[in-house]
Amino acid sequence: MTSQQSMSDQILRRECDVLCKLLCGRTASAYVADAYVAAHAVRAELTSPQSAMDQWVAVFSRQLRVFALLGDAYSAFFLRRGLLRRKLALLVGILECTPPYADQFEPQGPGWAGACARLGLHGMVAAATVSTAAAVLGPVHLTLAVKTRLGWGASWNR
Amino acid sequence: MEPIVVVGAGASAVHFAQTLVESGRRVTMLDIGKTGPAPVEAAANLRQLKASLPDPVSYFLGKGFESALLPGDEREYYGFPPSKQYIFEELDHRHLRTRGFHPLMSHAAGGLAQAWTGGCYPLTAEEVADFPFDYGQLKKWYGKIAARIGVNGERDDLAPFFPWHDHLQPGLDLDPHSRRLVARYERRKASINQRHRCFLGRSRIATLSRDLGERPACSYLNRCLWGCPQHSLYTPSLTLRQLRKHENFTYLPNVRVDHFRFDAFARVQAVVYQDLRSGQMEPLDVGSLVLSAGALASAKIVLDSVYRNSGEDLELTGLMDNRQVFMPFVNFDMLGHATPDAGYQYHLLSLGLPGNEPLDYVHAQITTLKSAMVQAIAQSLPLPLSAGVRMLRLIRSSLGLANINFSDTRRAENRVRLAHLEDGRTGLELSYQAPADEESKIQATCARIGRVLRQLNCYAPRVMRRTRPMGASVHYGGLIPMTRNGGSWTADEAGRCRAFTNLYLADGITFPVLPAKNLTFTLMANAARIAEEAFLHENVRLG
Numbered sequence: 001m002t003s004q005q006s007m008s009d010q011i012l013r014r015e016c017d018v019l020c021k022l023l024c025g026r027t028a029s030a031y032v033a034d035a036y037v038a039a040h041a042v043r044a045e046l047t048s049p050q051s052a053m054d055q056w057v058a059v060f061s062r063q064l065r066v067f068a069l070l071g072d073a074y075s076a077f078f079l080r081r082g083l084l085r086r087k088l089a090l091l092v093g094i095l096e097c098t099p100p101y102a103d104q105f106e107p108q109g110p111g112w113a114g115a116c117a118r119l120g121l122h123g124m125v126a127a128a129t130v131s132t133a134a135a136v137l138g139p140v141h142l143t144l145a146v147k148t149r150l151g152w153g154a155s156w157n158r
Numbered sequence: 159m160e161p162i163v164v165v166g167a168g169a170s171a172v173h174f175a176q177t178l179v180e181s182g183r184r185v186t187m188l189d190i191g192k193t194g195p196a197p198v199e200a201a202a203n204l205r206q207l208k209a210s211l212p213d214p215v216s217y218f219l220g221k222g223f224e225s226a227l228l229p230g231d232e233r234e235y236y237g238f239p240p241s242k243q244y245i246f247e248e249l250d251h252r253h254l255r256t257r258g259f260h261p262l263m264s265h266a267a268g269g270l271a272q273a274w275t276g277g278c279y280p281l282t283a284e285e286v287a288d289f290p291f292d293y294g295q296l297k298k299w300y301g302k303i304a305a306r307i308g309v310n311g312e313r314d315d316l317a318p319f320f321p322w323h324d325h326l327q328p329g330l331d332l333d334p335h336s337r338r339l340v341a342r343y344e345r346r347k348a349s350i351n352q353r354h355r356c357f358l359g360r361s362r363i364a365t366l367s368r369d370l371g372e373r374p375a376c377s378y379l380n381r382c383l384w385g386c387p388q389h390s391l392y393t394p395s396l397t398l399r400q401l402r403k404h405e406n407f408t409y410l411p412n413v414r415v416d417h418f419r420f421d422a423f424a425r426v427q428a429v430v431y432q433d434l435r436s437g438q439m440e441p442l443d444v445g446s447l448v449l450s451a452g453a454l455a456s457a458k459i460v461l462d463s464v465y466r467n468s469g470e471d472l473e474l475t476g477l478m479d480n481r482q483v484f485m486p487f488v489n490f491d492m493l494g495h496a497t498p499d500a501g502y503q504y505h506l507l508s509l510g511l512p513g514n515e516p517l518d519y520v521h522a523q524i525t526t527l528k529s530a531m532v533q534a535i536a537q538s539l540p541l542p543l544s545a546g547v548r549m550l551r552l553i554r555s556s557l558g559l560a561n562i563n564f565s566d567t568r569r570a571e572n573r574v575r576l577a578h579l580e581d582g583r584t585g586l587e588l589s590y591q592a593p594a595d596e597e598s599k600i601q602a603t604c605a606r607i608g609r610v611l612r613q614l615n616c617y618a619p620r621v622m623r624r625t626r627p628m629g630a631s632v633h634y635g636g637l638i639p640m641t642r643n644g645g646s647w648t649a650d651e652a653g654r655c656r657a658f659t660n661l662y663l664a665d666g667i668t669f670p671v672l673p674a675k676n677l678t679f680t681l682m683a684n685a686a687r688i689a690e691e692a693f694l695h696e697n698v699r700l701g
Contacts (some may be wrong), residue, residue: 022544035215039223045230072216080540081230087535092547093226096531097218099209105532105547106205107496107555115494115552122552126545 012037015062019091023069024104032101035094046090049083052144058083073126073133078141096114160445162693163429163461165415168269169678170665170685171450172397173303175275179406187360187401188431188442189412193271194244198389204380204529210621217241218384218531222321227534232604241384245272250482251701255577259477260629261454261588267411268395269452270632271678275382276364276399277318280683284516288670290642290651291687299683299690301325306592307392307682308370309362311652315351316359319510319519320675327367328361329506330376334498336506338491343661349613353513356610361523364392374639380529382503391504411442417463418447419518419542420644424658446660446693449641450519450685453477453667454574458586458637458654461576465584473575474647476568476637477590478672482626483600484577485522485560487618489613492556501528509560511606517565520603521674527557558616560607566672570638590628600625633677635666653688664688 013028016036020028028036040046049055061071061084066083075085095101110118162178164171164678175185198217199207206213219226220240221367227233240245245266263455264270283293301324303309310327311320342349343358350356365386368377376390382398389396401407411529413431416439420426429443449456457474464472507524530549535557539546569591593655608618638655646657647669655661664685666677 018417021545031215039226042222042225043228045228064331069542069544072544076540076542076546085537086228088543089349089533090223090226092536092543093223093531093533097208097212097214102208105551108551109494109496109555110552112490112495113493117197117369119552120551121546122549126542129542129545129584132362 009037010109011062012040015055016091017089018062018065019088020069020095020101021065022072023088023091024095024101029098032091032098035098036091039090039094043090045086046083052148053141054079054082054084056140058087061114069129069131070136074137074141075127077130078134078137084111089093098131160292161443162448163188163442163444164450164664165189165429166193166449166451166455166665167228167269167394167398167409167666168264168393168450168452168600169265170681171269171305171448172401173682174450174664174689175401175407176306177395177686178693179401179404180692182406183693184406184408184448184474186408186410186442188410188413188415188429189267190414190434191409192244192265193240193267193395194385197385200387201377201378202387202497207381210469223462227537234630239384242273242585245270245340245547247540247657253577253579253583255585255587256629257589258592259479259572259590260586260627261634262629263452263454264397265414267398268270268393272393272395273675274364274393274678275444275523275525277505277508277676278304278307278311278362278364278679279508279521280323280362281673281675282319282321282516282679285519285671285673287516290640291691295687295691296680296683297321297323299677299686301678302684303679303682305661307364308366308368309364309390309679310367311362312360315347315357316508316510319357319512326362327370329362329477330365330367330502331378332506332635333501333528334495334530335489335492335528335558336524338383338489339507339524339526339616342491345614350610353611354613356606357510357512358524358610360505361505362679363504363506365502365504366390366392374384376502378500378502380499380501380503383530389633409496415451415459417459417466418444418659418661420463420658422465426658428662446662448662448664449556449667450664452665453637454586454588454667456663456667457637458576458584460661461574461586462584465576471576472647473573474637475483475570475573476636476639477572477574478566478568478587478634478669479590479628480566480631480633480672480674480677481564481592481596481600481628482631483562483564483604484624485558485562485604485607486618486622487558489526489558489614489616491615494552495555497528497555503529505561505639509607509610511603517673518675520562520564522562522607522640522674524561525559525561525604525674527554527559560611560618562607563605563631563674563676564596564603565674566636568670569593570640572636574637578646592628608641633666633672635672635677638663640668641670652692653684654692662688662692 096105305325505523509522511520
């Protein structure tokens with residue numbers, strides 16, 4: 001393994017850990033991280049950003065769980081096929097077939113009223129997160145779009 | 159007796175062969191014969207399987223993570239779990255030119271039905287009115303096939319649409335979601351039957367509710383999608399395995415049939431196949447040749463043979479397939495309910511929607527989501543993924559899917575011919591055009607089913623509905639139809655192609671119409687009927 005590959009693996013492992021905490025509130029096991037890194041070597045969609053903003057959100061989100069929360073919320077509406085969402089979708093797949101994480105994807109049974117209350121709560125939290133993400137990341141998206149249009153700075157995908 | 163050579167080893171082929179070898183006739187079967195991985199942890203349910211596998215990610219997502227659906231991926235949910243990927247042939251699109259049709263083909267031992275969901279729906283007498291034989295002949299074989307493979311069902315409101323036949327096992331246990339749907343239906347039955355002309359009942363499924371031979375009854379492991387590890391869900395490879403033990407049966411795998419040779423009297427003399435290990439082309443003399451490789455593969459063999467022998471570029475018309483529409487729904491009665499670890503993953507209920515004519519009947523299989531992975535659904539929701547997976551946990555047990563099937567008829571504009579490639583080889587050119595009124599029929603039917611689902615306290619969001627491309631149902635037929643009288647490119651009641659004296663067609667290629675039900679059960683029954691009609695009645699006649 002070259003030192004560049006090793007560095008890239010370390011970044012992916014750290015990213016896996018942050019996204020794992022976002023999805024299920026716990027750190028990724030070595031098995032989960034290995035699978036996450038292996039997937040990046042074979043699925044090209046996980047390493048091909050679609051725009052400067054797409055790349056920026058992926059890098060931003062791997063820093064901290066709260067950044068990942070904002071990146072995820074922003075991607076749900078403004079970068080639906082973006083890199084971060086693809087990475088998260090992959091990680092959901094890995095986690096839900098790997099115990100003990102898999103239990104956190106099994107159906108919950110709080111009853112009809114409990115489910116409605118929790119759905120409402122999750123919905124409100126999601127709406128608030130999306131609004132915050134739009135306020136924080138929207139200007140970045142606009143700036144990067146303008147810069148790309150005007151040809152300023154290095155091209156994002158060179 | 160002259161050797162009978164069967165091409166293919168799918169649902170039709172194995173039941174054709176079984177009927178003959180059990181009656182003392184010798185059969186040679188030519189097949190490409192790809193096989194899949196052996197079942198793992200046969201006694202474990204889905205949750206236990208995840209815990210016991212050393213590398214669960216490879217098992218569920220594949221070594222190349224190919225079963226993980228990522229945003230922007232156009233593939234269908236739960237289309238191809240890694241353990242079943244051997245079933246679907248990687249189509250070489252240089253050899254296939256299609257317009258309006260997206261076919262799936264298989265080179266698996268057992269054929270495409272290795273990946274079926276077990277629906278066994280006998281046709282009614284009215285639906286087979288265009289077939290050139292008495293309904294009783296088919297009905298007899300429905301019972302015999304049910305005895306061979308094990309089919310379960312119940313006498314309920316769908317009985318008028320799925321005629322009762324012999325050897326049906328009792329229905330499987332219903333999961334909590336299906337039970338609630340049935341309970342609601344019982345309360346609203348009068349309105350649903352009369353206002354919407356819709357009937358709900360148990361699916362007929364080729365899964366054992368009682369032990370049959372060496373196969374045990376379903377253990378409710380919730381693993382149907384990845385392949386039943388105990389073989390309680392029937393697949394044709396089980397019959398093939400049984401046939402291979404029979405002294406009258408010879409199986410030649412790793413061969414791809416290219417064409418057949420015939421003489422000036424239209425008698426097929428030999429079939430020419432390519433040995434896939436050596437690459438050599440080899441002839442094999444035949445007494446009678448039976449094509450049962452699936453409608454498209456059988457058509458290709460016929461077209462190639464005619465072209466090589468006479469230079470004629472034949473065109474076969476009347477290609478059919480069942481249009482399918484996926485209609486996901488949420489059952490509010492199930493909101494916030496956990497699901498038990500024990501369960502049957504595939505459909506247990508069906509809807510029947512009769513129309514004015516027998517072929518207007520629409521059939522829908524109802525699958526409740528119990529244990530499948532949610533990754534594919536989560537990534538498609540218009541929600542942050544972190545919120546989406548939490549919300550899915552709460553609504554997952556209330557999710558279901560109606561898989562709506564529509565009938566098809568033979569039309570001249572839907573055709574198949576050879577494609578002549580630059581390298582001298584041949585491919586297939588398929589052209590399909592949906593009938594002009596199809597979209598309006600789909601809209602009207604979906605609206606009708608949507609109203610029925612509302613009566614069952616379910617909601618089917620219109621934006622989630624998906625019309626599958628033509629070819630996706632893999633119910634192909636109609637290119638050389640069985641008719642009472644007809645020209646060269648039709649078949650008689652014994653499945654004999656009228657252009658030849660000893661070429662028999664025992665797959666969907668001979669179906670003159672395609673009712674809305676999954677045709678696999680009828681393929682098996684019809685293939686067995688043809689074997690009897692063409693080769694065993696002949697014995698009786700000869701003496």
